[in-house]
Amino acid sequence: MSLRAAFVCFLFPFALSAANSYENEVPADAVITLQRGACERRCAVYKIVIFADGTVIYDGQYYVKRKGLILSQADPAMLLKLIDDFKAIDYFNLNNEYGYGDTNGCAAVRTDGSIVKTSISVDGRAKAIIHQHRCEGAIPSQLTDLEDKIDRFAHSAQWVR
Amino acid sequence: MPYNRDGAIKYAQTYWTSPCKDGLLGTAIGHLRIADFRARLHAPEQDGWAALFVRDRSKGIETGVFRKTGETDKQFQGWDGLEDCAHFLSQCLRAGGATIPTEFGVQGLVNALQALPDTKTLGERLGDAAGQQIVDSGVLKPGDMLGYFNNTGGEAKREYSHSAMYVGDNGITCHSICRFRGLGDSSDDEWNLGSGELTYTFIHFSGDDTPPTAVTLNTLVGWWKVDITGKTFFYNVLRNGVAHRSDTPPRNRNAVLPPGGISAYWFQQANQVVFTWKQSGNVDVWTFDNAAKTYRVTINGMSAKVTKLA
Numbered sequence: 001m002s003l004r005a006a007f008v009c010f011l012f013p014f015a016l017s018a019a020n021s022y023e024n025e026v027p028a029d030a031v032i033t034l035q036r037g038a039c040e041r042r043c044a045v046y047k048i049v050i051f052a053d054g055t056v057i058y059d060g061q062y063y064v065k066r067k068g069l070i071l072s073q074a075d076p077a078m079l080l081k082l083i084d085d086f087k088a089i090d091y092f093n094l095n096n097e098y099g100y101g102d103t104n105g106c107a108a109v110r111t112d113g114s115i116v117k118t119s120i121s122v123d124g125r126a127k128a129i130i131h132q133h134r135c136e137g138a139i140p141s142q143l144t145d146l147e148d149k150i151d152r153f154a155h156s157a158q159w160v161r
Numbered sequence: 162m163p164y165n166r167d168g169a170i171k172y173a174q175t176y177w178t179s180p181c182k183d184g185l186l187g188t189a190i191g192h193l194r195i196a197d198f199r200a201r202l203h204a205p206e207q208d209g210w211a212a213l214f215v216r217d218r219s220k221g222i223e224t225g226v227f228r229k230t231g232e233t234d235k236q237f238q239g240w241d242g243l244e245d246c247a248h249f250l251s252q253c254l255r256a257g258g259a260t261i262p263t264e265f266g267v268q269g270l271v272n273a274l275q276a277l278p279d280t281k282t283l284g285e286r287l288g289d290a291a292g293q294q295i296v297d298s299g300v301l302k303p304g305d306m307l308g309y310f311n312n313t314g315g316e317a318k319r320e321y322s323h324s325a326m327y328v329g330d331n332g333i334t335c336h337s338i339c340r341f342r343g344l345g346d347s348s349d350d351e352w353n354l355g356s357g358e359l360t361y362t363f364i365h366f367s368g369d370d371t372p373p374t375a376v377t378l379n380t381l382v383g384w385w386k387v388d389i390t391g392k393t394f395f396y397n398v399l400r401n402g403v404a405h406r407s408d409t410p411p412r413n414r415n416a417v418l419p420p421g422g423i424s425a426y427w428f429q430q431a432n433q434v435v436f437t438w439k440q441s442g443n444v445d446v447w448t449f450d451n452a453a454k455t456y457r458v459t460i461n462g463m464s465a466k467v468t469k470l471a
Contacts, residue, residue, distance in 0.1 A: 036316070038189075038222075038241040040323055040338060041309075041358065043316040045189070045241050062189035062242050063318065101219050111355040113221060114316050115240075133316070134221050161318075 026052045026079045030122040032086075034150040037115035038062065039133070044161075048154045054079060056154045066159035074153055082153050086120050089142040092127045098143065099135020107137035116147050162258060163368030164279060166304030169257030173326060173334040176249065177341040180212050186225065186238060187248035187265040187337070198237035202227060212237070214245075214339045218346070223338045249336035250306065250324045257304060259366070267321035271308045271362060279368040281402075281426045283437040286310050286360040289353050291442025294461060295363050296331060296352055298435050298444045300428050302369075303329040307352060308362035315358075323359075327352060373402070373429045380449055380456070381427070381434060384411050387458070389465035402426055404436055414470060 030052040038045050045062040054076035060067040086092075098105045100115060113133030120127055131143045151157065176182060185192045195212055204210035204227035215234070216223045225238035244265075251264040251273075260277065264270040274280050284295045295301055309323035325335035332342020332350050340350040349355060373381075378400060385396040395411060397418055398404045404425040405418040425438040425445070434456075436445035447456040447467075458465040 038243070039316065040354070041311045041317040042189075042244065042320075042322045044318075099221070111349045112358075115221065132221050 024080075026076060026083065027123050028052050029124070030079065030083065031120070032079075032082065032150060033117070033119045033128075034147060034154075035117040036147075037117070039114040040112040043114040046156070046160060048150060048156055050074065050079070050082075050150070050154060052076070052079065058154065058156060058159055060159055064160045070159060072155070074155065078153060082149060083120070083122060085146055085149050086122075089139070089146060091120060091129070091146070092125060094127075094129060094139060094143075096128070097130045097132075098137075098140050099132035100130045103135065105137055105139055106135035110134045110136060116143075118143070118147060118150065164254075164259055164304065164366040165257045166302060166366070166369070167257075169253045169259075169304045169326065170328060170334075172256035173249075173253045173328070173341060174344065176252070177334050177336070177344065178214055178339050180214075180225070180245070181249055181252040183252060183263065185248060185263070187245040188238065189242040189244050192248065192265050193238075195237070198225075199227065202235045202237060204229070204235050204237075210235070214243075214336065216338055218348075243337050245336040246324045250326055253326055253334075254306065267308055267324045270306075270324055271321055271364070274306055274364045279366055281365045281367045282439055283363040283365050283426065284442045285362050285439050286312070287362070287442040288360060289357065292353060292361040292363070294442050294444045295437055296327075298437055299430055300426075300435055300437055301327055301363055301365055303327055305366060306364040307333060308364070309354065310360045310362065311358060312360045313358040321362075323354070325352070327363075367402075367426075371429045373434075376449065377429055377434055380454075381447070384414055384416070384470040386410070386468045386470055387460075387465055388467075389460055389463060395470075398427065402428070406438070411470065 032050040034048040036044060036046055042063045044064045046064050047059040049057045054074045056072040056074050058070040095105055099109060103109055116131045116133060118129050131140060180186055180195050184195045186195055199205055209229045210227040213226055213228050214223055215226050222240035224236050224240055226234040226236050228234050247267045247270045248265050251261060251270055254261060261273040264273060275282055283300060305327045307325045307327060308321050311317045311319055311322040325333035328334050328342050330342060331352055333352050334341040342350045381398050382400050383398060387394045387396055395407045396404050404427055406423040407418055423440055425436040427434050427436045434447040443461055446459045450457050456467050458467045
């Protein structure tokens with residue numbers, strides 16, 4: 001995928017859709033995004049988009065080692081596992097927001113936290129969640145783990161830290 | 162001329178919810194000019210557009226906007242990248258007469274303040290409990306500075322990431338996010354910001370400290386053996402308001418400890434002397450007992466036995 005085409009998809013991650021089963025292979029329409037926002041402690045601000053073929057686009061903004069767009073390739077075979085990680089926490093049936101706008105789903109609310117947006121588009125379904133990290137609780141903790149897994153899949157630490 | 166605490170506080174009271182008087186804004190990509198934002202967004206001040214920081218507590222964010230009655234806000238800076246704390250604080254301190262440059266980074270501000278001859282670092286990168294001891298010691302005054310070091314890593318780097326000015330009553334004022342204890346919603350303007358992920362550095366302006374009494378200088382300066390909870394330490398209390406601690410006794414009464422070790426500042430407070438230990442945040446309170454001709458001492462509230470070494 002060209003960087004230009006990939007960036008168009010980056011801007012419109014839900015534009016791609018198709019009805020595929022993903023029991024054994026990654027549906028061609030799969031797109032996963034992660035967007036980490038600011039916090040008072042100057043959290044790293046960057047975006048990641050992952051496509052079905054393992055293409056990764058990273059866009060570093062603030063407080064990161066590498067700023068700007070980077071096109072990379074991750075192991076597409078591992079993408080099924082990442083999609084399963086979304087399924088494992090029942091991602092499609094969670095709230096759209098945790099700790100962002102209200103405190104529904106938060107057992108406690110801390111003073112500071114970054115705002116992390118995730119999304120997945122796969123098999124004709126799409127879902128996005130805004131997770132304000134001030135919000136603590138069982139589901140927010142699962143979301144934090146999922147966000148970290150997206151980072152690990154994309155090997156983003158090399159550009160962030 | 163000593164630092165003017167009231168001048169610094171007054172500046173903060175005026176600008177705690179708006180960009181500073183110098184017309185600059187600290188951001189993650191460097192400092193920007195409010196005038197440039199006004200021109201780009203067609204929000205001239207003379208037409209009634211006020212520049213403000215607006216906090217959305219429900220989302221945990223703050224943005225910079227131009228606001229005019231009857232008009233929709235025009236955002237000039239989003240939450241991502243807004244970073245005006247060190248700038249705001251440097252302007253407050255300069256308004257109080259502190260001879261520091263305008264700073265936009267917290268580490269730079271800490272360095273500039275620690276280099277001043279009239280500041281004392283009461284505690285450096287202390288945890289929450291130790292920090293509270295410093296706050297409770299009475300040495301920290303409104304107008305003093307707090308630096309916040311991100312201690313846990315994770316989402317943010319291990320570095321100084323935030324700064325604030327102490328305004329008394331356990332509270333602070335700062336930018337990004339805007340706070341002023343007693344003026345706004347006081348749900349999160351405690352000095353520690355309620356975070357377990359930070360450590361705290363306390364920088365005190367000492368020009369208006371009470372000078373030590375003659376009795377204090379005559380009785381306190383020298384070497385002391387300090388016994389507390391089965392442990393023994395040795396303090397070398399110097400005339401210049403500094404003390405050093407050693408685990409081993411001095412070879413003689415004129416022994417001097419090498420620099421860089423465990424150190425404290427000591428302060429006269431009415432009839433007491435208060436030590437603040439920079440590395441640990443321990444607070445000693447020494448009260449001279451005229452009848453016994455020695456000091457009654459507590460360390461973090463626990464009694465200690467002290468003996469002056471001849």
